[in-house]
Amino acid sequence: MEKAIEVKGLKKAFKGKEVLKGVDLEVKRGEIFALLGSNGAGKTTMFRILATLLRPDGGAAIVNGFDVASKPEQVRHAISLTGQFAAVDEVLTGRENLIMIAKLRHLAQPRQVADDLLKRFGLTDAADRKPSTYSGGMRRRLDIALSLVGKPNIIFLDEPTTGLDPEARIEVWKIVKELADSGTTVFLTTQYLEEAEQLADRIAILHEGRIIAGGTLAELKKLFPQAKVEYVEKQPTLEEIFLAIIGKKEAV
Amino acid sequence: METAKSHFFSDMSVMLGRSMRHIFRSVDTIFTVCLTPIAMMLLFVYVFGGAIETGTDNYVNYLLPGILLMAIASGVAYVAYRLFLDKQRGIIERFNSMPIARSTMLWGHVLTSVVSNVISIAVIILVALAMGFRSSAGILSWLAVAGILVLFTLALTWIAAIAGLSAKTVEGASAFSYPLIFLPFISSAFVPTESMPAVVRAFAENQPVTSIVETIRALLSNQPVGNDIWVALAWCIGISIVAYAFAVRAYNRHSAQ
Numbered sequence: 001m002e003k004a005i006e007v008k009g010l011k012k013a014f015k016g017k018e019v020l021k022g023v024d025l026e027v028k029r030g031e032i033f034a035l036l037g038s039n040g041a042g043k044t045t046m047f048r049i050l051a052t053l054l055r056p057d058g059g060a061a062i063v064n065g066f067d068v069a070s071k072p073e074q075v076r077h078a079i080s081l082t083g084q085f086a087a088v089d090e091v092l093t094g095r096e097n098l099i100m101i102a103k104l105r106h107l108a109q110p111r112q113v114a115d116d117l118l119k120r121f122g123l124t125d126a127a128d129r130k131p132s133t134y135s136g137g138m139r140r141r142l143d144i145a146l147s148l149v150g151k152p153n154i155i156f157l158d159e160p161t162t163g164l165d166p167e168a169r170i171e172v173w174k175i176v177k178e179l180a181d182s183g184t185t186v187f188l189t190t191q192y193l194e195e196a197e198q199l200a201d202r203i204a205i206l207h208e209g210r211i212i213a214g215g216t217l218a219e220l221k222k223l224f225p226q227a228k229v230e231y232v233e234k235q236p237t238l239e240e241i242f243l244a245i246i247g248k249k250e251a252v
Numbered sequence: 253m254e255t256a257k258s259h260f261f262s263d264m265s266v267m268l269g270r271s272m273r274h275i276f277r278s279v280d281t282i283f284t285v286c287l288t289p290i291a292m293m294l295l296f297v298y299v300f301g302g303a304i305e306t307g308t309d310n311y312v313n314y315l316l317p318g319i320l321l322m323a324i325a326s327g328v329a330y331v332a333y334r335l336f337l338d339k340q341r342g343i344i345e346r347f348n349s350m351p352i353a354r355s356t357m358l359w360g361h362v363l364t365s366v367v368s369n370v371i372s373i374a375v376i377i378l379v380a381l382a383m384g385f386r387s388s389a390g391i392l393s394w395l396a397v398a399g400i401l402v403l404f405t406l407a408l409t410w411i412a413a414i415a416g417l418s419a420k421t422v423e424g425a426s427a428f429s430y431p432l433i434f435l436p437f438i439s440s441a442f443v444p445t446e447s448m449p450a451v452v453r454a455f456a457e458n459q460p461v462t463s464i465v466e467t468i469r470a471l472l473s474n475q476p477v478g479n480d481i482w483v484a485l486a487w488c489i490g491i492s493i494v495a496y497a498f499a500v501r502a503y504n505r506h507s508a509q
Contacts, residue, residue, distance in 0.1 A: 051349040076351040087342040091274045103266045104352050106259060146346070 004029045004154050004185040005050065009059035012045055019045045021209035022059065027202075029153075032176065032186045034200035036193065041206045043189040047158055050187070051081045064153055080147035083158030087143075088131045094118065094142050095127040098149060105150035117145040121175075137168025144175055155179065157188040161195060166239050167246065173199055263352045267360025274334060275368050281330055285372045288433075289323040290379050296442060297383060304443055312385040316377070317468035318441020321461055322433055323372050324405050328412040329429035331365045335416030336425035358413060358503060365409040366402055373401060393471040396481075403488035404464055408432060410495035417502040441465045460487035 005027035012020040019042045027033040037043045048054040050061055052072040061068045064078035089097050095114050102110035118124045121141040131139055140160065147155055160176065161169040176199055180186050190196055196203050197217060204214035213220060236244075275282070293315060296304075301311040308314050338344050338357075347357050377385070389397070411428065419425035436442070438452065439461040445453050456462055463483040470477045 051345075053345055053348055073351055076349060079349065081346060081349040087346060089270065089343055090341065091277055092270065096273070100266060100270055101346075101350075104263060104347070104350055106262070 002029060003027065003062075004031075004064060005033075005187060006062040007050075007059070008061075010046070010049065010056050010061055011058035012042075012049060012054070012056050019209055020049075020056075023206070023209070023211055025204050025211055025214065027185060027187055029185055030180060030183050031201040032180045032188065032199050034196035034203045035187070035189045035206055036191075036196055036203060037189070037206035038191065042209045043206055044158065046206065047081075047156055047187075047189060051079060051156055052076055078153045079156060080150075080152040080154070081156045081158070082143050082147040083156075083160055083162075088139065088146060090130065090132055093128050093130055094123055094134070097131070097142065097146060101146050101149045107150055113149060117148060121145045135168070136164050137171060140164060140168065140172055141175070144172070148179075152184075154185045154187065157186060159189055159191065161190070161192065166243060169195075170243075260353050260356060264356040264359050264363075267356050268363050271334065271360050271364035272367065275364055282327075282368055282372055283375075285323060285327040285330070285368075286375045286379075288326060289319045289376055292322065293319045293376070293380065293383065306444055310384065310386065312380055312383050313387070313473060314469065315442065316380050316385055317465040317472070318436040318439065318461070319380075320373055320376060320401060320468070321404065321441065321464060322436050323376055324369050324401065324408055325429055325432035325435070327369045327372055328365055328405065328408040328432075329426040330368070331361055331409050331412040332416035332419065332425040332428065333422065335361055335413055336419050336422060339417060354503065355500065358499060362406065362409045362413065365412070366405050369405045370402075387472045388474045389472050390474075393474065397468050397471050400464060400467060400481075400484060400488065403485070403492070407488045407491035407495065410492055410499050413499035414495060414502050417499065435459065435461050436465070439465060460484070460491070463487060 003026055005025070007023055007025045010020050010023040011018070023042075023046065025033075025035075035043055035046065045054065049056050049068060050063055052068050052075050055069055063075045066074040066078075068075050089100070092100065095118060098114035098117055099110045102113045107113050114127075115124075118127045121144070123138065123142060123145065126134060126138060131142060134142065144157070144160070147157075157176070161172050164172065173195070176186055176188070180201075188195075188199070200217070202214065202216055203220060204211050206212075213223060293312070296315055297312055301315075304311065306314045335358075344357065348354060387394075411432075415428040416425045439445070439456050439459060441461060445456045445462070448456055463480045464487065466480040467477050467484045469475075470480065
């Protein structure tokens with residue numbers, strides 16, 4: 001089974017308003033796939049259908065070899081959902097959150113699994129605090145750690161870096177790359193073009209309910225007229241300046 | 253392949269553990285729930301009680317069943333509140349994208365509601381004992397009282413679940429409980445129904461609280477329960493079944509809109 005996700009002619013309407021108008025896409029096993037689109041393009045709807053939270057009106061979506069509409073339970077065994085709309089429990093501590101999910105995934109040693117993930121995501125010191133005391137980056141790391149409990153084959157990341165500061169964003173990117181290196185398929189949505197450029201093996205652009213372009217970054221670049229050589233003074237971006245200063249401060 | 257159903261009970265106990273932690277990390281909610289019924293009990297016993305003719309010499313004994321039902325009615329509002337927060341914060345979505353039976357999440361909340369209400373009822377009974385409540389009931393009668401109170405809690409909790417799942421705001425989630433808290437006033441909980449005008453009396457005698465109150469009162473004072481216990485059971489079980497069906501529907505509608 002080479003394809004992790006296969007979507008054909010997917011349609012969904014809410015109260016007569018068409019949100020997805022026949023989406024086709026394929027995600028290969030082990031790749032990072034980015035779905036780009038502005039707000040309201042249908043990214044979240046797409047995600048909710050693939051994560052079995054929403055039934056499509058038409059077309060088919062196959063995740064890990066199973067149809068989301070007719071075999072949702074098998075799909076749920078293979079996937080995990082993170083971000084915007086899949087929250088952490090605010091009353092439980094970080095460790096308790098992880099143990100709870102490990103128990104719900106029926107793992108043999110929930111505590112061990114929690115400890116390993118806390119260590120891997122640098123949350124050991126914060127393990128016994130509530131997520132409400134975490135920084136934005138720590139929350140997101142806990143969120144992603146929760147999704148990795150039970151080693152699902154496919155991970156859905158909904159806008160994984162929205163609202164994060166640049167450092168935390170780079171940290172999340174690193175985690176995502178490591179995930180893909182270990183063979184996990186990562187399907188993410190983002191509004192940041194740079195994020196897709198940095199991370200994704202392949203990119204699809206969802207616009208008004210349809211995929212209007214897709215492929216590798218190189219393929220997408222070919223859609224534009226050939227690059228012409230131009231002399232441009234390279235100014236550092238504010239982000240580069242920010243990171244350079246922060247980095248210097250930490251080195252002192 | 254193993255199915256979600258084969259793990260129903262272990263999943264439910266994880267969910268129960270989760271919402272019990274929520275309760276025990278905000279113990280004040282349990283005492284807040286006790287506060288109004290206890291204040292009512294003090295008010296009725298020491299202020300109005302002298303002027304109320306119930307035909308018994310111990311007004312605390314007369315009053316206690318209605319006070320307990322009132323406590324349950326205000327206690328279940330927290331279920332609505334917690335379910336609403338789970339829905340709003342998206343934790344339901346995380347659970348729903350996992351291979352677990354969907355109703356375990358609801359059952360976790362409902363059983364937690366039963367446990368927390370049992371605690372508040374115990375606190376209120378202790379206060380009542382201090383105020384002069386005495387019962388000659390035997391262990392079987394007490395068990396029957398406990399059983400009816402648990403059934404009543406279940407019935408109201410499922411109503412609370414509907415409210416929590418379909419509410420649009422936090423205030424809306426708990427607003428449903430006000431009429432329920434008020435219901436004991438228009439029943440035989442505080443005063444005998446005989447003194448009420450005909451229409452009010454007809455309502456008071458035929459609404460669920462009266463039959464439940466009469467049953468508990470009879471059990472606690474070692475009187476024959478008569479037909480009241482069957483009417484009470486029918487109300488509790490009937491409301492539970494109907495409310496459960498609507499709660500599950502509200503849950504599925506929320507999860508698959």
